[in-house]
Amino acid sequence: MTPRPGVDLLVVGAGFAGLYALHAARTAGLSVRCLEAADGIGGTWYHNRYPGCRCDVESIDYSYSFDPGLQDEWEWSERYATQPEILAYIEHVADRFDLHRDIELGTRVESARFDEAASEWTVRTSGGEAHRAQYVVLATGALSDPVTPDLPGVHDFAGTVLHTAQWPAEEPDLHGKRIGVIGTGSSGIQAVPELAERAAELTVFQRTANYSVPAFNRPLTAEDQERIRAEYPERRAVARRSGGGSPHEAHPRRTAEVSEAERQEAFERTWRTGGVLFSKTFPDQMSDLEANGYARRFFEAKLAGVVEDPRTLDDLTPKDHPIGAKRICTDSGYYAAFNRDHVHLVNLRREPLTRVTPDGVATDRAHYDLDVLVFATGFDALTGTLGRMDVRGPGGATLADAWSDGPLTYLGMHVPGLPNLFLLNGPGSPAVLANMVLTSEQQVDWVVDLVAGVRERGATQVEARADAARAWNEHVAELADRTLFPQADSWYVGANVEGKKRTFMLYAGGLGTYTRVCDQVRDEGYPGLVLTSRAG
Structure with a gap:
């Protein structure tokens, strides 16, 4: 040609x-x-x-x-x-x-x-x-x-298979279905609360627990819009000078240099801001393991106030990495979803996934019947x-x-x-x-x-x-x-x-x-x- x-x-x-x-x-x-x-x-x-x-x-x-x-x-x-x-x-x-x-x-x-x-x-x-x-x-x-793991039997599944990164333009009808989600990174954490509203049963297969902070999302009012326009020039200037490209500025002192009350106040402020900025509360939070520990314990206390079942709480608590070392996820009701009777968490470290079957997912301990299998397995x-x-x-x-x-x-x-x-x-x-x-x-x-x-x-x-x-x-x-x-x-x-x-x-x-x-x-x-x- x-x-x-x-x-x-x-x-x-x-x-x-x-x-x-x-x-x-x-x-x-x-x-x-x-x-x-x-x-x-x-x-x-x-x-x-x-x-x-x-x-x-x-x-x-x-x-x-x-x-x-x-x-x-x-x-x-x-x-x-x-x-x-x-x-x-x-x-x-x-x-x-x-x-x-x-x-x-x-x-x-x-x-x-x-x-x-x-x-x-x-x-x-x-x-x-x-x-x-x-x-x-x-x-x-x-x-x-997108990455889709080559699980044994995955091509034998007779139900609907979806990937969060290749979602159909025409929304599939998932109401009343038995849905399984494999993967608890950002897309899985965002999808689970929404899928919980539609599913008859929702089973989440988790290999690694991740840290997620509530978005505290809300509509922007007319007053917000006016303020945003006025603040934009300075907001953009600060964002370009920053580490993360947003106007956030870390606390002026290191984590251990402040009182417990001041530290808790600082963490609460970034927690209420929502999402990934929690990892940037203090300037040493992502470089010093002791400083990171303060943030991790704050998170764990917040999580314990949401998740009701002790075993589920333990399974949802990350244990293998500092908070922020993986990108902190941003959610709207992820952890609370597991308090619902029809939402189940399967810890794949405790019961490894053995294969996908024509009608669900099998671990070395149980079989989970599914109509829909959602891969939230990233990139x-x-x-x-x-x-x-x-x-x-x-x-x-x-x-x-x-x-x-x-x-x-x-x-x-x-x-x-x-x-x-x-x-x-x-x-x-x-x-x-x-x-x-x-x-x-x-x-x-x-x-x-x-x-x-x-x-x-x-x-x-x-x-x-x-x-x-x-x-x-x-x-x-x-x-x-x-x-x-x-x-x-x-x-x-x-x-x-x-x-x-x-x-x-x-x-x-x-x-x-x-x-x-x-x-x-x-x-x-x-x-x-x-x-x-x-x-x-």
């Missing part, structure tokens, strides 16, 4: 990051096209339609900041927006900035090849089309490759989707080869051996440790500035130095080792994917520090990158 007319920049993925990349590149005067595998835009917010799905970052923060008019005109209805509202917002942004005209839906990228002589990528799709571009931006999402995070693309640089060097011993990047955006290719929210960047919308804006702006800088210098290719990438990976690992994150078998280290090399994949220094590092690299003339001309 004849290649399509070339563009300056090709974006793969039409979620938050990809859409902003499309807008920013167009604004900078670049010709740009966006390819999206799904039949609609939105990325994770297009696919994750399970009951109870909502963001664990406050709506007013989990939104674009690049346009004040957009910021002021959109009114979020709740503190923590649901999936339908987030998707409606994304559609509004695409309409407002006329993005659809440069997006091709239902177009899955299969491979990409770099022609060094032409300084050009050829990207081929599942439909057989070939797209040419000088630069490629992979905005494929950190959580976009091959950060590298999964990228690793499944056949991406080859000059001489045939592949992304898979470059990452055979774990992901290697420079600044989380560049891979040695793959010129003119940029990752957004990839391994080695803050990504999911921060507000993904603001991290996307920061990285896109940096990439677009870099492309302009390359052109100003008369160069046609830009590539990370291998030594700079190795140094960056060492820096990322060093930062992680200063925290408690590596003490958990989490998807941050790939522990949920069989055979995946375990390494902490994220930049733990915070969004504000990461932004300063990237700005310094730019101001110093990109010392970790090699800029060459086609003739070079």
